[in-house]
Amino acid sequence: MSDCLYIFLDESGNFDFSPKGSPYLVLTAIVAKRPFAWVDKLACLKYDLIEKGFEIEYFHCTEDLQPIRNETFAVINKEINGIAIHSVIIEKRKTLPSLHEITDFYPKMLAMLLGYIFNSTEGKKAKEIVVITDSIPVKKKRVAVEKAVKLFMARKIGSGVSYRIYHHDSKSDFGLQVADYCCWAILKKWRDNDHRSYDLIKKAVISEFNVFASGSVYHY
Numbered sequence: 001m002s003d004c005l006y007i008f009l010d011e012s013g014n015f016d017f018s019p020k021g022s023p024y025l026v027l028t029a030i031v032a033k034r035p036f037a038w039v040d041k042l043a044c045l046k047y048d049l050i051e052k053g054f055e056i057e058y059f060h061c062t063e064d065l066q067p068i069r070n071e072t073f074a075v076i077n078k079e080i081n082g083i084a085i086h087s088v089i090i091e092k093r094k095t096l097p098s099l100h101e102i103t104d105f106y107p108k109m110l111a112m113l114l115g116y117i118f119n120s121t122e123g124k125k126a127k128e129i130v131v132i133t134d135s136i137p138v139k140k141k142r143v144a145v146e147k148a149v150k151l152f153m154a155r156k157i158g159s160g161v162s163y164r165i166y167h168h169d170s171k172s173d174f175g176l177q178v179a180d181y182c183c184w185a186i187l188k189k190w191r192d193n194d195h196r197s198y199d200l201i202k203k204a205v206i207s208e209f210n211v212f213a214s215g216s217v218y219h220y
Contacts, residue, residue, distance in 0.1 A: 002034040005126040007117065009110075009133045009145075010170075010179035012062075012187035017092050017100045024191050027113050028087040028183035030175065030204075031122060037079040042174050045075055058170065059177040061184035069197070073185075076178055077200040083178070086116045086207045087186050094212040102144045109211070110148035116207035118156060129153075129163040134170045134180075142167060 013025035042059065049056050049068060056064070059072050076083075088109060099105045117123045131149055136142035149165050157163070170176040185197035186208065 004128040004130055005031065005033060005122060006036075006175060007031050007129065007131045008173070008175040008179040009131065010176065010183040012180075012183045013090075013092075015102065015105075015141075017095065017097075021092060022191070023092060024187060025090045025092055026087060026183055026187045026190065027090070027109055028085065028179060028186055029113060029117060030179045030182055031084040031086065031117055031120075032082055032175070033122075036175065037082050038075060038178055039174050041075045041079060042072070042177065045071055059174075059181065060170070061181045069181075072181060073197055073200045076181055080201060080204045083182075083204045084120065084122060085182050085186075085201060085205045086113060086120070087183070087205070087209070088113045088116075089186070089190050089208070089210045091210070091212045102138075102141050103147075106141070106144040107148040107151060110145065111152045112209065112211070114149070114152045115156070116209065120206055127161055129157075129161060131163065131165045132173060132175060133165075133167050134176055135167045 008030045009027070010029075011025060011027050013022035015025065016022070046056055046059070049071065054065065054068060056068060059068070061069060061072075064072065090109060095105075099108065118126075133145060136145060146165055149163075153161075153163050168176065170180060181197075182201050182204075185201050186205075188194040188196075189198040190210075
């Protein structure tokens, strides 16, 4: 078993702060060490689904049909003991206009999310860290995400800890696909008061922080 701590980052909702945008933006990380039990299980599930007549290239919760979601969440639920889930929930209508810029928003919100991870037992023990996000086509956002991680690591993590950041296409990484499913389940809970999928992952939810729980706008 590797001692490397993997952090797979995902988000649900959009970065549109207008009334047309999603009411919430949810940032979620799944944290795990190898071996990843879900890899073989999801690979088998993919081909089982193909043999049942579903055309599926990879798992993406918002696009997957409900029968695919059901079976995918069943795999995640079965392997949930190998996963720790951390999430921050941002109600966008309460966010200060000064944070509507990508370069301001992500360093602050990701620092909050990473803070919960590295205050956890696994986070405190980590000596080698790999952070993987979905490939980010917008350069400004990619730079903001990398800056957020690097600043947090420089300020909060000891010099004896090494880390790397990678941006992979989620099609190529089952860890990112699991993070996508977990993030979607948390969004459904907050946005729609729909707990069906959330109840399948809640055992692994270590932190779930509503940034605006007090009802006030966010001041950093």
